[in-house]
Amino acid sequence: xxxxxxxxxxxxxxxxxxxxxxxxxxxxxxxxxxxxxxxxxxxxxxxxxxxxxxxxxxxxxxxxxxxxxxxxxxxxxxxxxxxxxxxxxxxxxxxxxxxxxxxxxxxxxxxxxxxxxxxxxxxxxxxxxxxxxxxxxxxxxxxxxxxxxxxxxxxxxxxxxxxxxxxxxxxxxxxxxxxxxxxxx
Amino acid sequence: xxxxxxxxxxxxxxxxxxxxxxxxxxxxxxxxxxxxxxxxxxxxxxxxxxxxxxxxxxxxxxxxxxxxxxxxxxxxxxxxxxxxxxxxxxxxxxxxxxxxxxxxxxxxxxxxxxxxxxxxxxxxxxxxxxxxxxxxxxxxxxxxxxxxxxxxxxxxxxxxxxxxxxxxxxxxxxxxxxxxxxxxx
DNA sequence: TCGTTCATGTAATAGGTTACATGATTCG
DNA sequence: CGAATCATGTAACCTATTACATGAACGA
Numbered sequence: 064x065x066x067x068x069x070x071x072x073x074x075x076x077x078x079x080x081x082x083x084x085x086x087x088x089x090x091x092x093x094x095x096x097x098x099x100x101x102x103x104x105x106x107x108x109x110x111x112x113x114x115x116x117x118x119x120x121x122x123x124x125x126x127x128x129x130x131x132x133x134x135x136x137x138x139x140x141x142x143x144x145x146x147x148x149x150x151x152x153x154x155x156x157x158x159x160x161x162x163x164x165x166x167x168x169x170x171x172x173x174x175x176x177x178x179x180x181x182x183x184x185x186x187x188x189x190x191x192x193x194x195x196x197x198x199x200x201x202x203x204x205x206x207x208x209x210x211x212x213x214x215x216x217x218x219x220x221x222x223x224x225x226x227x228x229x230x231x232x233x234x235x236x237x238x239x240x241x242x243x244x245x246x247x248x
Numbered sequence: 249x250x251x252x253x254x255x256x257x258x259x260x261x262x263x264x265x266x267x268x269x270x271x272x273x274x275x276x277x278x279x280x281x282x283x284x285x286x287x288x289x290x291x292x293x294x295x296x297x298x299x300x301x302x303x304x305x306x307x308x309x310x311x312x313x314x315x316x317x318x319x320x321x322x323x324x325x326x327x328x329x330x331x332x333x334x335x336x337x338x339x340x341x342x343x344x345x346x347x348x349x350x351x352x353x354x355x356x357x358x359x360x361x362x363x364x365x366x367x368x369x370x371x372x373x374x375x376x377x378x379x380x381x382x383x384x385x386x387x388x389x390x391x392x393x394x395x396x397x398x399x400x401x402x403x404x405x406x407x408x409x410x411x412x413x414x415x416x417x418x419x420x421x422x423x424x425x426x427x428x429x430x431x432x433x
Numbered sequence: 434t435c436g437t438t439c440a441t442g443t444a445a446t447a448g449g450t451t452a453c454a455t456g457a458t459t460c461g
Numbered sequence: 462c463g464a465a466t467c468a469t470g471t472a473a474c475c476t477a478t479t480a481c482a483t484g485a486a487c488g489a
Contacts, residue, residue, distance in 0.1 A: 077356035171262035
């Protein structure tokens, strides 16, 4: 009998268990704390929040504010919490394919000058390094100031995932550059 | 003045440099050789091939076959090759966010029984292991029989990427399970 | 006979981004 | 004085999946 929803809906249900209450706050949390494995745009957030209310998974409280638009605070209902629970309990059906533009380019790089391919990999590695450093500073922030938060450990696990993926990809870039150089001889 | 296209279009341009000529063959190549970093459905392939011809990036040759539908072979034009080249030369604008459902669930797993979270990670690790073994057998096949192909080295680099990502993720699963177990005490 | 392979394609739907509109406040 | 932050939302568009339709040949 229970409807199933898309990932975006479950992401919002999950975020509403933290102290984010409005569409704006949700967007901020995602951009700051989930950006290494999730993203979402306002064009999805606001319609999805409306739908949560229509399906009784959440309730809204509208507060008038002068100057600003009404502030709409969303709160999970028991039904909403249950829907989240059920989704959390379901194992992954299948590992989704992550589309990777760099790998796609590399796949066709026989038709490319070697130096261009090397530059592609070098540039990718550089961007990954910046990302890695961002993760490390976020980690320090959480470890420093957020230890009181009940979510903190889980946040750190996901951050660790981001760091490991980034690091493994950088290593692959380096190894592959080496192999391409050898080929050239 | 040059149009830009979406990734799917460039993927098709790239594949047309191999000896895949029809929509059907393209789909097969993707499912067999690019499935660790790319996928595509017929619903995209056929309309995109049409568009390639409309934009003069490719030409079609239609061969009547009795019983079967006409076989349509696509060939890149000089313009098509140029478009592919230009895309290959462009560095990545920004690392895209890969949405990962398991990580999303873990992020909210404070609201979940510990054993369920452990089961989620265990199940994920198991699926990753199967994938890893698939990659290894593909690698053996390429190393054994496809060494004559000029593309083979590049295929192996992308496979190596898939293997490294899979392995790093399995390691992360194991480490995280250990940390969650420690927390429980 | 039934499932798979070959081989094309479309229509409906879902999922997601971007650009736009509005408008006050606060900080440099 | 201009940019950023707070705060909402919609419409147009792009991207992608799924289900469907057609139909012959071939092997188990």
